[in-house]
Amino acid sequence: MALKICLDPGHGRYDNKSPNKPEYVEGAQMFYLAQKLKAELEKRGFEVLITRQKIDENPFLADRGAMAGKNSCCMFLSLHSNSPAHKIAEDGSKYYEESVTGTVVYYSMTRPENKDLGDRLGNAVAELMGHYFRGSKTKEYPNRPGVDYYGVIRNAAQSGCSCAFIIEHGFHTHVADAEFLLKEENQQKIAELEAGIIADYFGVVPGESKEPEEISVGSLVKIIDGATWWDGKNVPAWVRESTWYVESMNRTTGRYVINKSEDGRHAIMSPINVKYLVLAYPPKDEETPAQDPISETLVPDAEITITIRRYGEAYQIVEREKLAEFFK
Numbered sequence: 001m002a003l004k005i006c007l008d009p010g011h012g013r014y015d016n017k018s019p020n021k022p023e024y025v026e027g028a029q030m031f032y033l034a035q036k037l038k039a040e041l042e043k044r045g046f047e048v049l050i051t052r053q054k055i056d057e058n059p060f061l062a063d064r065g066a067m068a069g070k071n072s073c074c075m076f077l078s079l080h081s082n083s084p085a086h087k088i089a090e091d092g093s094k095y096y097e098e099s100v101t102g103t104v105v106y107y108s109m110t111r112p113e114n115k116d117l118g119d120r121l122g123n124a125v126a127e128l129m130g131h132y133f134r135g136s137k138t139k140e141y142p143n144r145p146g147v148d149y150y151g152v153i154r155n156a157a158q159s160g161c162s163c164a165f166i167i168e169h170g171f172h173t174h175v176a177d178a179e180f181l182l183k184e185e186n187q188q189k190i191a192e193l194e195a196g197i198i199a200d201y202f203g204v205v206p207g208e209s210k211e212p213e214e215i216s217v218g219s220l221v222k223i224i225d226g227a228t229w230w231d232g233k234n235v236p237a238w239v240r241e242s243t244w245y246v247e248s249m250n251r252t253t254g255r256y257v258i259n260k261s262e263d264g265r266h267a268i269m270s271p272i273n274v275k276y277l278v279l280a281y282p283p284k285d286e287e288t289p290a291q292d293p294i295s296e297t298l299v300p301d302a303e304i305t306i307t308i309r310r311y312g313e314a315y316q317i318v319e320r321e322k323l324a325e326f327f328k
């Protein structure tokens, strides 16, 4: 099953025209960039949802963010270009400093483990655009401790998406940045770059659907004996005895984060090296002859367990009573 990504081309069609490069309009250019990124992500095996189906659409920020969680997306990515705050000239007119440049990435305060991926995306975009990376940052809502300032990030995280970003691709007030983003071949380069990093992060190989036996985001895992956390401390026995969902992963560094327990009783958000993880339910050997295990083992009062696993969630249904009744 393909992992889903929600792309959010920022603003509406006519929003944020560059004062220093008037051909550039953020709301339109980010829509075009999103189309290219969508195609590149699809090539790499993702299913892509987009908050603006048409260039004239401009949904509420809350709806944009919530689309990610509602559709079980593994990532929400809002595409923007930046602008500094305006300044006032001596004659009282507004102006925007042209020299400010650089790429910046924002992620949710509630998901510190997303900084790694934010840094990878931001560094790569800044290098491609020929300016510097201003960093991956969180921004807090004034007087609301722990609450994300940006509506799309806040709503994506609150809707259950564990990986939400805004990428500011340079500053559209900076003429060279705006000129770069206006060129279609450069939009294509950004799309390929970002899609490649995202595919690498989530372990998706072009032309292949995900290997079912590999540990990835959403897998249920157990921790082997003798394991230590990413910071070197020992993993306590009670954690090793439980089964956990992988929350996020970095295939390059091997740093995986486990969070919720299968039984839903714990959320520990703990980084660990992937070498200490094993799949809790490894797939069955395909050579096992096809048989009907239920008809062989089902006797009155038998307890059967049906596990339905989907990306990121599991349901375990024990229908003992119903079966006992059936055999009466």
Ligand SMILES: [Zn+2]
Residues within 6 Å of the ligand: 010, 011, 016, 026, 079, 080, 081, 082
């Ligand atoms: Zn913007």
